[in-house]
Amino acid sequence: MRIALKRRKKEVQRHQGNTGAMVFTLLLAIFCVIFLFTVDNIKLLRPSEQVSHIIIQCAEEENISPSLLEAVILTESKFDEKAVSHVGAVGMMQLMPDTAHWISEESGLPSDNLASPDQNIPLGAWYLNYLLKKYHNNEVFALAAYNAGRGNVDEWIEKNKWPEGFTDMEKIPFPETREFVKSVVIARDRLEAEKKGK
Incomplete structure (x- = not known):
């Protein structure tokens, strides 16, 4: 029973770690897209x-x-x-x-x-x-x-x-x-x- 609980606890911790990494990766990707979009706009922003x-x-x-x-x-x-x-x-x-x-x-x-x-x-x-x-x-x-x-x-x-x-x-x-x-x-x-x- 204890071994099963320990395994379950490790699985939950592993899953939480993976979720945190996924969230971080997603946020980083969103930031990169926003940054690149902004930089492109700055490059394109010129007077008539x-x-x-x-x-x-x-x-x-x-x-x-x-x-x-x-x-x-x-x-x-x-x-x-x-x-x-x-x-x-x-x-x-x-x-x-x-x-x-x-x-x-x-x-x-x-x-x-x-x-x-x-x-x-x-x-x-x-x-x-x-x-x-x-x-x-x-x-x-x-x-x-x-x-x-x-x-x-x-x-x-x-x-x-x-x-x-x-x-x-x-x-x-x-x-x-x-x-x-x-x-x-x-x-x-x-x-x-x-x-x-x-």
């Missing part, structure tokens, strides 16, 4: 020909990298011209209306239709160039300011004594801004690599 033309033209006019400009748009809106954030940022480059109005005053660019890529991208490109100049071509500072505002970045630089050549994205205090900067840099690097591979 019209938007690509605007990006190249604006990057040239503002003397900034087209890959950087495209990476900002990809990260901000995934090229959705109708995108509106929960705080009211509008269009492909997710410009706040007040910021767009200030850019318009400074640059002379129109800002009456922020949902239009023809207006949104030139305004965003001008602002990105402005931030790059302000922070002496430090992309981390410029991108952080694009997301979190110049006031916050100026405060972080002063408080933490960050040098002009600062590159440690992990030290950016706002998680959303930290992830934004990382995403833009990764996308920019991928776009640059794709161009070199052609």
Whole structure:
């Protein structure tokens, strides 16, 4: 009787072990499918020909990298011209209306239709160039300011004594801004690599 119980107990334990392994394998397979699907979508997510033309033209006019400009748009809106954030940022480059109005005053660019890529991208490109100049071509500072505002970045630089050549994205205090900067840099690097591979 005891031997039969021991055998039964071992069989149950073996079955439970197999079930756990099966569940783990299934979860791993699901994760891989989701990951591969996401990576494929990221590779395929590119601007339309019209938007690509605007990006190249604006990057040239503002003397900034087209890959950087495209990476900002990809990260901000995934090229959705109708995108509106929960705080009211509008269009492909997710410009706040007040910021767009200030850019318009400074640059002379129109800002009456922020949902239009023809207006949104030139305004965003001008602002990105402005931030790059302000922070002496430090992309981390410029991108952080694009997301979190110049006031916050100026405060972080002063408080933490960050040098002009600062590159440690992990030290950016706002998680959303930290992830934004990382995403833009990764996308920019991928776009640059794709161009070199052609």
